[in-house]
Amino acid sequence: MKRVRLRDAVWLPWLVTPCLLAAGLLAWQGFVTIWNVSPFILPPPRPVLAEWVLLLSSARAWSHTAMTFAGAVSGFLLATVLGVAAGILLSLSPTLERLSKPFIVAFQVLPKVALIPLFVVWMGFGLGPKILTSAILPFYPIMMNTLLGIRSVPEGLRDVMASFDAGRFQVLRRLELPYALPFIATGLEVGIVLALVGAVVAEFISGSSGLGYLLVSRINSYETAQMFAIVLQLCLLGLVLYAGVAGLRRLLVPRRAPPRPE
């Protein structure tokens, strides 16, 4: 049985962290009061929190949150399926990887949010551009992590499969994918955050719903406190999405050996 030190289990998470948070809020309040900052630039913490509570109790705000959630998650699922498939495909042949590398790099260095106006031209102002943007941002890390995981399979384990006369598909299913799972899970953890970025940016441009749309619609009325509240709501949404993927990792990679010291 591992002994957990009191300091690590209770002090740090339950006392020190809230204290730091309180100190931050106080500093914020102090800054606004002392420098007499206009509430249009930086409202004090109290109205921001009040707006957030209002947001949390408003059905309309939750439906916007749900729209952003739906966009990010659909795009993320699409990216997962396509990214893992593309990673597997590239792992099959070094030639294919070499041939497609310039295109992959070109696509990766392209600021992909620049494509959103095109998506709008193609698909209108609906859910389409949002899902597509949420899909193309996480696609690359998921694909590359899948490829990296499969490439990292030790030669010794490949020899074992060869000595069992395993076919190409058996090697993929029984060795490469299980071995690559922790790599893929890391790709998914990076990806889900990018998917949310994609959804929000798409809503800036093309949305008539969603938290990104809500945020932009507050610009003209200078409702800065509301904007902060929406940012807090996005933070909450990001946390929920990330926790979901981290939970998925525990489900997928349940019985992993700790790295063995050499």
Add this chain to the structure above:
Amino acid sequence: MRRPLIALTEVGKTFDPGGAAAPALLPGSLSIAEGEFVVFLGPSGCGKTTLLRMIGGLLEPTSGTIAIAGTPLWEGRRCRKELRSRLGLVFQDSSLFPWLTVEENVLLPLDLRARLPRAERLPYARAMLALAGAADIGARMPHEISGGMCQRVAIARALSYDPDVLLMDEPFAALDAISREALNMELQRLWLATGKTIILVTHSMAEAAFLADRIVLFTPGPGRIDSVIDVPFPRPRTRDLTYSPEFQRTVHDLHDRLAGLMGRP
């Protein structure tokens, strides 16, 4: 005379054909009888592992032929599947799959080859674990058991599809002296019980002298088979044998030959 099971005819390997690199193994011939225990002994870089991997169907030879029971193992660059299933491989680092339990590791080749009806596979895997001296740890994960236990599991895994030949690449090199001695005993027992043909690669002279019917001596630079030495001690060999003057003399002779071959006193 038992009939030869494995016949090597002028088998050699160059990793860089036509290039400047020295060949990994100069062509050499060897015949191994059914049920024989042969040890490949030599220092690093002498081509013993290369030859074992070629016999195991993992590495194609650049010259010569390898025949198992009269049939060539390699046809061009491809290894004949029906022959490879007669070969069981055990590697130095056990190479168990860390995300599978011990039992699932032993089941893996049975599943892949679909040799037995599904319902019979698990009892059979457990029987193989018991045979290799690793009963009762079937539900454990590989990282939870010792290195010696991992090798027993790897042996059970190789035995699970009932190969005629066990090919073992320095299987006990990473173990401590006590575990190694115990596993040498176990391996002899297993060999006597099953009648498999075993080829074991090692650089330990005592291990070679204890286990082998015949020792194939390799020399480096470039790697080649130097000589074959008969080891006449009766079976089953015991720990007491290893303290006997005859055994010590055999180990001493092996040492002198290897040191002489390497140009050291």
